[in-house]
Amino acid sequence: MANHKSAEKRARQTVVRTERNKVRKTKTKSIIKKFREAIASGDKATAQSLLPKAQSLLARLAKSGVVGDNNASRRTGRLAKEVSKLS
Numbered sequence: 001m002a003n004h005k006s007a008e009k010r011a012r013q014t015v016v017r018t019e020r021n022k023v024r025k026t027k028t029k030s031i032i033k034k035f036r037e038a039i040a041s042g043d044k045a046t047a048q049s050l051l052p053k054a055q056s057l058l059a060r061l062a063k064s065g066v067v068g069d070n071n072a073s074r075r076t077g078r079l080a081k082e083v084s085k086l087s
Contacts, residue, residue: 021066028057
């Protein structure tokens with residue numbers, strides 16, 4: 001338990017940030033799941049429309065530090081590769 005005023009504030013901030021990050025991660029996972037379902041069904045148009053959304057969300061997660069820069073970059077590249085294979 002926090003004993004100092006500043007530690008109590010940090011504890012409150014952690015709770016808020018954890019919730020915010022959970023929402024962002026869930027949203028990103030949902031978009032990626034829809035993207036992968038489109039790939040599995042062979043729907044290239046849907047996959048191409050979802051790719052920029054997924055890339056944008058991953059970039060924002062990396063910018064805010066929720067996921068690492070390399071992690072976001074790797075996942076972005078792999079998603080793009082999946083679309084390019086679908087022809």
